[in-house]
Amino acid sequence: MTNAHPIDSSRRDFLRNTAMAALALPLADGSLSAASLPRRMPSSLPIARKTKHIVLVAFAGGVRSKDVIGQKENAPNLHRIAQNGILHPGLRCANVGHYGAALSMFTGNVEALGIRDDGRGVNPTVFEYLRKDAGMSASDFWLSTSNGAQGKLFAYSDHPDYGASFGANVLDGEGIFNVEFKKVLDQFGKPRADGDKEAALLDELNASLDPTALQSLDGGKVDAQHVRRIEKFILDELTGGTTNLTGPGSGDAKAIRVGANILRTFRPRVLGITLQNADIAHGSYNGYVEVIRRNDQEIGKLWDAVQQDPVLKDTTTLLVCPEFGRDKDLNERNGLDHGDGSDELNKVFLVGAGPDFARGKTLKGEGRTVDLCPTVLSLCGQKPNAMVGGKALDGAFA
Numbered sequence: 229m230t231n232a233h234p235i236d237s238s239r240r241d242f243l244r245n246t247a248m249a250a251l252a253l254p255l256a257d258g259s260l261s262a263a264s265l266p267r268r269m270p271s272s273l274p275i276a277r278k279t280k281h282i283v284l285v286a287f288a289g290g291v292r293s294k295d296v297i298g299q300k301e302n303a304p305n306l307h308r309i310a311q312n313g314i315l316h317p318g319l320r321c322a323n324v325g326h327y328g329a330a331l332s333m334f335t336g337n338v339e340a341l342g343i344r345d346d347g348r349g350v351n352p353t354v355f356e357y358l359r360k361d362a363g364m365s366a367s368d369f370w371l372s373t374s375n376g377a378q379g380k381l382f383a384y385s386d387h388p389d390y391g392a393s394f395g396a397n398v399l400d401g402e403g404i405f406n407v408e409f410k411k412v413l414d415q416f417g418k419p420r421a422d423g424d425k426e427a428a429l430l431d432e433l434n435a436s437l438d439p440t441a442l443q444s445l446d447g448g449k450v451d452a453q454h455v456r457r458i459e460k461f462i463l464d465e466l467t468g469g470t471t472n473l474t475g476p477g478s479g480d481a482k483a484i485r486v487g488a489n490i491l492r493t494f495r496p497r498v499l500g501i502t503l504q505n506a507d508i509a510h511g512s513y514n515g516y517v518e519v520i521r522r523n524d525q526e527i528g529k530l531w532d533a534v535q536q537d538p539v540l541k542d543t544t545t546l547l548v549c550p551e552f553g554r555d556k557d558l559n560e561r562n563g564l565d566h567g568d569g570s571d572e573l574n575k576v577f578l579v580g581a582g583p584d585f586a587r588g589k590t591l592k593g594e595g596r597t598v599d600l601c602p603t604v605l606s607l608c609g610q611k612p613n614a615m616v617g618g619k620a621l622d623g624a625f626a
Contacts, residue, residue, distance in 0.1 A: 277583075277608070278542070278543065278583035279543060279544070280497070281491065281495060281496065281499070281540060281545070282499070282544070282545050282582075282608070283487065283546045284354075284499070285503070285549070286330045286500070286503060286550075287549060288329070288503050288506070288550060289505055289508075289551075290506055290509060290550065290552055290553065290564075291550035292564070294572065297577045303520060304528075305528025305531065306524055306527065308528070309528075309546065309579055311587075311588050312587055312588070313587060313588075314580045314581070315577065315589075315591065316577065316578040316580075316590075316595050316624070317590065318577075319549065319578050319599070320575060320594065320597070321551065321552040321574055322338045322574075323573055323574060325340075325341055325345070326507065327378055327381075328341030328349075329551035330502055330551040331349050332551070333600040333601065334354050334601060335349055335353055335598075335616075336351075336354070336598050336600075336601030336616035336617050336618040337598060347381075347386070348381050348386040349385045351385055352387045352389075352394075352613070352615065353383070353395075353396075354500075355371075355395055356390035357390075357605060357610070357612075357613055357616075358497065358605070359394040360389075360390055360394045369395075369396040369397065370398075370487075370498075371383050371396040371500040371501075372483045372484075372486045372487035372490060372499070373500075374482065374503055374505065379502050380398045380400070399486055399490070479503075480503040480505040481522055483501055483502065484523065484530055491534070492537060498608070503523060505519045505523075506523075506550075509563050509565075510559075510563045510565055512563055513564055514562075544583075545580065545583065545584065546580065547580045547600060548579045549577065549600060551576070552576060552597075553566070553575060553576055554566045555570060556568060556572045556573075578591075578595070580624055585624050586625065591624060596618055599619055601618055602616050602619050602620040603621045606620040
């Protein structure tokens with residue numbers, strides 16, 4: 229592994245114990261987030277798809293189509309990806325607040341939740357549908373978010389028939405260095421490090437891990453391959469520089485990088501990545517454009533990593549879509565709000581590419597952001613639940 233020292237036996241013991249703790253990470257309500265729940269046999273799937281892994285990027289924070297689709301210099305990577313897949317330049321969306329509008333993509337229903345709401349939605353998410361209705365594993369669903377505490381609410385709903393038991397695993401944009409892991413090293417003791425650099429990394433991890441992750445360990449057998457994947461994830465996060473990202477859009481950049489790491493390490497069925505830093509537009513149009521460009525660069529890196537991976541290359545679909553746009557005209561602060569009701573606010577773009585999609589196709593006709601959830605379900609071979617309000621974008625498929 230790049231920049232990593234050889235791992236001695238004490239280091240391996242440390243990683244193995246940390247990995248076991250990570251396997252039992254609780255969700256926000258205390259329920260277990262990984263392989264601790266029984267796995268049901270999948271239901272019969274109506275359509276065989278080539279897609280085995282889906283990355284849904286909510287390019288949230290309010291992004292106008294004309295600043296991305298109409299300005300190639302702002303998003304050369306998204307244009308490149310669209311040439312290898314599909315572009316829908318005119319999805320309709322509801323201006324119901326950043327949180328509710330982004331959540332709508334994951335539930336297939338318009339969620340009337342404002343920017344400051346801190347409650348979960350009542351409609352199940354795509355993660356819950358696939359875990360409960362299709363019987364897929366908890367380890368197949370992940371969410372990487374830059375939205376802080378609110379971003380974790382995208383993982384599952386308060387619906388009485390779904391909820392926490394069928395939610396996604398969540399990491400915020402700080403990756404392994406977040407409250408879910410705080411102080412776990414205190415429970416293990418510190419292994420001997422190979423040098424000052426590794427010792428410093430271990431000290432940083434020691435300040436970042438959480439002893440509550442140990443409470444669910446019962447001494448049972450843990451899948452060795454899954455442990456090795458978690459070991460790799462821990463080391464990649466330690467040495468990858470994700471937490472050193474700074475400047476405008478750094479939260480989004482971290483969420484995308486952590487998502488890319490999750491994808492190559494755990495090979496999830498569905499990975500959600502939620503962004504938010506474009507909302508800097510209220511006070512600065514130039515700062516907003518800088519966030520768009522930075523996010524485009526990180527999404528391009530994610531796409532290239534997929535294309536360079538022999539397992540992911542022909543099995544991964546990427547979907548990128550804002551939750552809503554922004555006003556037609558600049559405000560008095562030389563920024564962009566989102567309240568004028570213009571077409572620029574209520575219309576967004578979708579870029580999608582993957583083995584089941586057409587190549588270089590521009591979609592016409594109606595489409596809505598709530599169609600993202602049923603499209604993901606369709607890519608997984610699952611018919612949408614009757615509670616899903618949107619419909620799959622079948623025109624995107626080859």
